[in-house]
Amino acid sequence: MATKPRAIFEDVTTTERPVPVAGVIDRGRPDARRWVRLWLLALFGLVVVMIVVGGLTRLTDSGLSITEWNLVTGTVPPLNAADWQAEFDLYRQSPQYELMNRGMTLAEFQVIYWWEWAHRLLGRVIGAVFIAGFLGFWVARRLASGWVPRLLALGALIGLQGVVGWWMVHSGLQDGMTSVASYRLAVHLGLAFVILGLIVWHALLLSRRETELMTARRQGEGRLFSMATGLVHLLFIQIVLGALVAGIDAGRAYPTWPDMAGGVLPPGPLDLSPVWRNFFENPGLVQFIHRTTGYLFAILAVIVWLRARRSPHASTRRAFHFVLLAMAAQVALGVWAVLSMAQLHVAITHQAMAILLWTLAIRGRFLARHPVAATIRG
Structure with a gap:
């Protein structure tokens, strides 16, 4: 029996392609x-x-x-x-x-x-x-x-x-x-x-669907993800330190900035005994640690943002732009809280901004691991 000749662009097999099965x-x-x-x-x-x-x-x-x-x-x-x-x-x-x-x-x-x-x-x-x-x-x-x-x-x-x-x-x-x-x-x-x-x-x-996440993860930026992970961890430490500040009303202790009662360190930073208690219960030292950790977080946020600027994914770059803006607003609110002796409306705004910054930092970390690939049209 003669075989019907195939067209030049006809597929070799006539078997239907299997329908992709969704992940669990x-x-x-x-x-x-x-x-x-x-x-x-x-x-x-x-x-x-x-x-x-x-x-x-x-x-x-x-x-x-x-x-x-x-x-x-x-x-x-x-x-x-x-x-x-x-x-x-x-x-x-x-x-x-x-x-x-x-x-x-x-x-x-x-x-x-x-x-x-x-x-x-x-x-x-x-x-x-x-x-x-x-x-x-x-x-x-x-x-x-x-x-x-x-x-x-x-x-x-x-x-x-x-x-x-x-x-x-x-x-x-x-x-x-x-x-x-x-x-x-x-x-x-x-x-x-x-x-x-x-x-x-x-x-x-x-x-996003599981198949999209798997594809996106292959395009993930490992170094940026690691840096964002470190940023999230440091932010969590800063948030817990903020709770210690609130717990002992340390935010009202030294209403000056950038100094503390005219010096870098507050007076009597190690007055309590045993010494370890000062790091958790001495209002001056606890506020100093909270301030210093805030400075370190701000520096790390800028470093991560500079790295994120080189990301090939526009959504990832935008995510870290928002992190940087939220960080700057939080630093400003922190200074305002200090100068106002933690007035109610300032202190609660500072805490609310911590929620926003936390959310944006986690989103940035997520997009570093699972970026949204842009189309040819952007």
């Missing part, structure tokens, strides 16, 4: 990534509000106004005069009232109570949103096996944060204490930023 993250319903990412972004927004409200709670000395931890019944605030009086009576038994707020009226107590109640309510809402979202996606089989452990780890950290929060508050209810222990405050804030960072990273991973 992309299997299931096609809109799974989008909805899981939206859920994570909702959690991101709640955690941001939680950190800001937590900062306001600390700055207004409201964190010890609720002296009990009732996970369920504590959701409902006092609803009548008798309930308010009962809460106020509990607070009047605390060291903070005895040593700092003796003579406070019920109306004044209600102000600090609402800050702490709102902070705890946000924690409960975050936990509920996580549990409802995770179970909903899991029952609907929209969570691939590769993502279940990641999200469970995130949920475990959110639960741990609630425990750390009460552990922190409990320290402030001990004899002689008028505020929470600065070490525990640093752990609490540090864990909040870890949770926020994981949410950002997961949301970025879900913004």
Whole structure:
């Protein structure tokens, strides 16, 4: 039987090409990534509000106004005069009232109570949103096996944060204490930023399909990624140091810049005994360390930005432009906070800018690992 001659450009085989199979993250319903990412972004927004409200709670000395931890019944605030009086009576038994707020009226107590109640309510809402979202996606089989452990780890950290929060508050209810222990405050804030960072990273991973991420990773810039990783680590240390500053009110200690009481070092930097306590409890030295780490971070941010300018990917270059701008704004806010003796609106803006800088630095690190390749048209 004669064979029909092929056209000059006809394919040699007539076998149909196989349809590409999605990776484990992309299997299931096609809109799974989008909805899981939206859920994570909702959690991101709640955690941001939680950190800001937590900062306001600390700055207004409201964190010890609720002296009990009732996970369920504590959701409902006092609803009548008798309930308010009962809460106020509990607070009047605390060291903070005895040593700092003796003579406070019920109306004044209600102000600090609402800050702490709102902070705890946000924690409960975050936990509920996580549990409802995770179970909903899991029952609907929209969570691939590769993502279940990641999200469970995130949920475990959110639960741990609630425990750390009460552990922190409990320290402030001990004899002689008028505020929470600065070490525990640093752990609490540090864990909040870890949770926020994981949410950002997961949301970025879900913004593109797995096949796109694999292709992008082959184009990743290893050196820039390593430098960005170092930048993120140093920023985390600076954030924890900021919590130590807030925990002992060190931000109000020396309202001058760039000097500290006329010198490079504050007076009596090693007055406490044993010596190691000065690095965590001496207001002058703690503020000096926080300032110095800020300078080091600014220098490293400029170095990373100079390296990122040579990136062939426009989105990566833009990402580090934003990091540099946020860093400059944060340094300016830090100086303003010092000169204003950490006034409420300045201090909380400084903390909010730390959230933005943290998010932008993680995004820059992500794009160094998974760049967005530009088309020929740019």
